[in-house]
């Protein structure tokens with residue numbers, strides 16, 4: 022009698038342990054399902070190393086499905102401290118490459134040193150300021166953070182916050 026009770030309680034304990042371990046594994050598996058994938062977590066940020074860029078070079082990259090213009094300004098381009106950032110002691114301009122009139126992507130004319138929108142003739146200078154045609158305002162500036170010679174798009178660093186406050 023006593024022996025069978027002991028066996029029963031052992032079996033009960035064994036089942037309970039298996040159920041508890043199984044439950045814990047299920048919870049871990051469920052949490053993994055709910056957590057966003059690492060690639061999704063990192064998707065909001067894009068890091069670009071600017072160390073190889075030449076003076077006057079424009080690089081266009083994609084961030085959150087938008088074209089982003091990164092222009093390393095040359096000494097012949099007008100200066101605008103309110104819209105420029107300094108990376109490795111060189112001035113850069115970072116802009117969302119969508120015309121503020123109706124959203125076309127302006128093209129950069131290196132010879133004229135301006136961005137020209139083919140849709141309705143809008144023009145922007147090298148700082149992204151509208152200078153001609155229907156665009157009602159300058160090109161927008163995406164949130165960014167400077168990390169050495171790298172630009173992290175999607176993060177609001179102190180340089181971005183200062184620029185937006187002064188704009």
Ligand code: FES
Nearest residue numbers: 120122123138143
């Ligand atoms: S969309 Fe650029 S000028 Fe109209």
